[in-house]
Amino acid sequence: MRNKVIAGNWKMNKDLGETEKLINDLKTALNFNLIGSKVIICPPFPSLALAAKLIEGSPLELGAQNMHTEDEGAFTGEVSPKMLKAAGCRYVIVGHSERRQYFSETNEFINKKARKALASGLIPIICVGESLDEREKNITDQIVSVQVKGCLSEISAADMEKVIIAYEPVWAIGTGKNATPQQAQDVHRLIRKLISQLYSWTVAERVTIQYGGSVKADNAADLLHQPDIDGALVGGACLKPDSFSAIIQAAALSTKK
Numbered sequence: 178m179r180n181k182v183i184a185g186n187w188k189m190n191k192d193l194g195e196t197e198k199l200i201n202d203l204k205t206a207l208n209f210n211l212i213g214s215k216v217i218i219c220p221p222f223p224s225l226a227l228a229a230k231l232i233e234g235s236p237l238e239l240g241a242q243n244m245h246t247e248d249e250g251a252f253t254g255e256v257s258p259k260m261l262k263a264a265g266c267r268y269v270i271v272g273h274s275e276r277r278q279y280f281s282e283t284n285e286f287i288n289k290k291a292r293k294a295l296a297s298g299l300i301p302i303i304c305v306g307e308s309l310d311e312r313e314k315n316i317t318d319q320i321v322s323v324q325v326k327g328c329l330s331e332i333s334a335a336d337m338e339k340v341i342i343a344y345e346p347v348w349a350i351g352t353g354k355n356a357t358p359q360q361a362q363d364v365h366r367l368i369r370k371l372i373s374q375l376y377s378w379t380v381a382e383r384v385t386i387q388y389g390g391s392v393k394a395d396n397a398a399d400l401l402h403q404p405d406i407d408g409a410l411v412g413g414a415c416l417k418p419d420s421f422s423a424i425i426q427a428a429a430l431s432t433k434k
């Protein structure tokens with residue numbers, strides 16, 4: 178059975194003082210004995226080094242929310258994979274729908290970031306998902322297929338087993354409207370099938386596919402019990418220690434089942 182992976186995407190929230198408080202509160206709220214899954218926190222860039230210190234010795238792991246494709250150079254305002262590694266990151270989110278929407282990121286560019294992350298020893302959490310308009314037009318499967326194929330181009334089978342994919346329907350992000358467990362499971366199954374076609378079933382069975390979009394303490398268990406949902410990418414609820422720890426506990430219980 179695949180281990181569950183719960184990641185908290187802090188987005189553009191929490192300065193240094195607030196980072197310290199949130200991590201300390203989270204450590205207090207979490208019962209470390211009940212963590213049956215990987216738990217990753219993804220604070221904003223300026224908080225990464227501090228977060229790395231604060232989570233030392235705990236089961237929490239660190240990820241970033243974005244990165245550039247080069248190690249260094251004249252790219253004002255950008256942050257490289259080398260810098261993320263030095264700050265203590267093991268994971269990096271790439272292609273979040275907010276990056277696609279507000280910063281015009283394409284599947285091709287996201288693929289370049291994912292390949293660079295892997296080459297740098299970082300595990301990419303690659304985000305895909307349809308908009309409301311696309312769901313209403315019944316083209317979810319086509320859209321997600323194009324995104325998955327585009328984002329995975331030229332990634333080797335050995336690297337693919339490390340990759341995390343996050344299915345996040347855009348209409349469910351920050352809206353309070355989550356996909357039903359069945360809607361999410363259907364797309365997760367589609368993604369796993371696509372990976373089996375691009376690689377093999379052995380690889381597909383090893384890839385972690387998270388669901389994201391208004392995951393909360395009260396809907397996490399139902400989502401995480403679906404056979405192809407291997408974890409969650411959590412936005413709003415990860416900023417509240419009690420909610421985030423309840424989601425982590427739901428993951429532990431779903432693994433035991």
Ligand code: PGA
Pocket residue numbers: 186345349350351352353389390391392410411412413414
């Ligand atoms: P949300 O965000 O949980 O606030 O909907 C999820 C995400 O954007 O990763």
